[in-house]
Amino acid sequence: MKKFIILLGIIVGTLSSCSNYIEEESLSNVPADGTYKTAAGFQLLINTNYAWLKSIYGGNPWLFEAGTDMYAEGRTPEPAGLSQYTLLIPSSDNVADLYRPCYQLIQSVNKAIYYSSVTEQTANLNMLLGEARFLRAQAYFLLVQTYGGVPIVSENITTPVLSFTRNSAEEVYAQIIADLDFALANVGTAAYSTSGKVNKRAVNDLLAKVYLTRGYETFAKPDDFSKAAVYADAAIGGQALSLPFNQLFVTKADGTDNDLNAETIFSVQYDKASTSTSPTTLGNNQFYYFSSYLGGAETGAPLRSYNLCPTDYALGLYEKGDARWNATFMTEIVEGPETTNGVTKTVLYYPYYRSSTPASLKVRHFYEPKWFTPADKTAWMTANASRLASTFVYHPWGEYSAAHTLIKNLDCYTIPVKKFDDANPTTPSSTGPVSTRDIIVSRLGETYLIAAEAYLKAGNPGTGLERLNEVRRRAGVANATLAQFNIDYILDERGRELLGEYKRWFDLKRTGTLVARASAHNYKIKEANFVGVDGKLKILRPIPQSALDLNQNKDFPQNPGY
Template sequence: MKKSIFILSIVAALFSSCNDFIEEDNLSFVSADDTYKTAAGFQLLVNTNYAWQKGIYGGDPWLFVSGTDMYAEGRAPEPAGLSQYTQLIPAAEGVEQLYTTCYQLIQSVNKTIYYSTVTQQTANLPALVGEARFLRANAYFLLVQTYGGVPLVTENFTSPVLQFDRNTAEQVYDFIITELEASLATVGTSAYSSTGKVNKRAVNDLLAKVHLTRGYETFGKPTDFATAATYADAAIAGQALSVPYDEIFKPSNKDLTAETIFSVQYDQNSTSTSPTTLGNKQFYFFSSYLGGAAETGAPLRSYNLCPTDYALGLFEKDDTRWKATFMTEILELKQGDKTILYYPYYRNAGDANLKVRHFYAPKWFTAADKAAWMTDNASRLSSLFVYHDWGTYSAAYTLIKNIDAQTIPVKKFDDPSPTTPATTGNVSTRDIITARLGETYLVAAEAYLKAGNPSVGLQRLNAVRTRAGVTPATAGEFNIDYILDEKGREMLGEYTRWFDLKRTGKLIERTVKYNYKITNASQFAGNNGQLKILRPIPQLVIDLNQNKNFPQNPAY
């Protein structure tokens, strides 16, 4: 590999954070070098790799979902460059977040692999190294999808190096696959729900996604799609989608159902030192502002990345994912002189004093359905009740009516804990699920379709629809657009949408069609006749690199 490293400020922050992490446990004042050479110290280093994922996934998710067909700006503004493309430049807000955090994890893994050769040799050491390689491969996969070719950094640097080269995207994909193949050979097989650690299923799942994505590239291998299908089936391992959809994201299940393949893990106790900054923000998005803790006791919400008309219209009658994804009724409960909104849904189930403040009617409701619902629920209605007709609660409708609770809340990521987020700020200690079985079935569906075996692909997709309680798709319907629609239903709010659209070549077509902030393909026009599909290499990276031949992406 070329000798290369990230920028000085990032490396300095990394070393400082890692040292702080170790010092908290280093009660005997043993040096970090000596600590890492023990089995217990090496385990701490491996744990640090997992912790770095929180920086990648725990903050604002603009680079994962903004500027797509599923989510758009509500009352609060999103970063204009990432959400609308015209203003997307190397110095735009949010561009460097993923680049920075991925390289922090990469350097942590580099240190882990270095110390694996000098630490106490134990029977589980190869498995620990395999876990680290998986995490490094995932970081590079995020980087190469987002920015294209990036520097391949594999050395454990102990002092900053400010001159680095850029590898090609093809080289990065080759490296990722090599890493994952090495990981697959050594990681364990224990169920993720019992260990919370990388296992062979997680590696097979990521290998499927990497081969599927590379298959679309000009340098992709002819066998990539078939290989992706094989790895996806290995990750599925014959397991049916038997967990009811509403159980997958139920807060009481702690996000570790039998279908969770991998996640970024949090613990409420670990946030006690800084409850308003530790934890993650996934719950904070995909909803309107509901009044806030001080006013109504409701959770603070961003009022951006709100579902589009397209996203809401994906669901059909009897699809169990509709009510499992959205809070179709916002409940209220009078407590003393205050009326609490939203949380009574979780905390006071069955209380006869619960009232309905808001109801969001699904698209299949007719006038007769509305009349029947109002009659059936007359005794439950708040004096301030609002009936939201279909077509009046998407992101775009905020241009017409911009008030609290105007857009329907996504509830999949709710954290109804008594102490987070309402009384401590906009953080959550629920895990962020980054891989689960339902998605793997859809990865397999796409891979089989692209490999020229649509009949098996349709079977994989219909397994997802059967679990949701809806009619199976037909062979005539089965194409990339249908798969993207199904992923929209299955994965709403999860951090995959921009990558799905970019991979399949549907980013421009679908955002122009469905995102009210992106009205014309010309918004993607960049320099040199290039389109803004890849994100720009962050300006900070360019400025601090002493290798002035480091190329920016052509559109910028």
């Protein structure tokens, strides 16, 4: 294995924040070597592996969602390279946002593996190692999808290493699968909702995604898709999608949520109490994106970025009766009185969650769904006449997507995504975008869709259709037919089910549809945007310039198109 370090002297240090169930590393000036050789100290080291996930997922989501068919730039500029491809170069803003933290997590896991041979030997040692190697596999999976082949690091680095060699994507996939095979044999089976730790279900779920993704590659194995289907079914474990969709991401005014529900397979966990030392930095930003600016502190509304706004394509995916429409979007923005420190004022948006008398709330904005007819509009206006605010705005279909900001660039003129809302955020909107909601990385609804795609690609569309229709039945819409069932339909269904859940760029890249779909549905992107050096398409992201500059091996190859 090739040694690698992206920053000189990376040290997996103490992180201040902690998760619902994971007590993170706090060495209190005790020498690390002595601490890690005890059972309690080794457990702290494993916990630190989990904590690094916050560096990967907790910040901006450009590498997960920008430059796709689902989300486009609104009023606030996005990083032009990642969102539009024309200016995408190795030194572009945010290109390194996965490269660096993924290798920090990998180094943390390598440290755990090293100390596992010298620490106190306990009955659960291999279980803890299985959890760690799952996390390393997760990091490498993000890297190989984003950048292609990357250096494989398996040693605990204690002194700077300044020269590294690039492994092939095929070798990286082999490393990922080896880690996951070990994890599957050793992790526990306790329900994630009670343990908060990697279990066999999570490993099966990730194995399904890895085999499915490798199945599209030129170096795929003949049985990759069939293996993906088997692992996906093992992760499903016969569990039906029994929770109403609107309960998967529910948030309440008292700060409680349903993030660790029976359908959550793996997540990045946050805890409100743990952010008290630095409330503006220790949470995450997921709720901040996918919406218009709503007025912010002056209206009492949540701070929003006004970028990664849904495209017309994304909004048009939903049909009448689909429970995911109202569960995903804030289709009515309401206002109502709230009293703070004895002062009562009209507050926008949050009364939806907090009001004890919801019937008294006034509607400031309503976003008409695609299926509304003129008769539907008349009926809605009549039924809600008494609820309309004096400044009420009715947004017709087609006039609240990302592209509409070119015509009407005002607050609330793009429909907000509410599924990630934090009704009781750590900080007021005036101080910054901070949430302590968990970021759900894997959940059962997606696993059904992974199984659907795997069965289709394995040549068993009938079973694949059954898996997909389980998702549609929970949403309350008619079953898809075998004639409809293809990759495009699966991508549409993933769009409806997983909007904003840090999946879309990887979905399009995996299925070979990134260029066609992004250029067809994102008003900022044309097919020519993807053409790079020597006419090569920019399908992978570039290896970050910062990594190349630190590397003394100047023969390290850049990706095609850059």
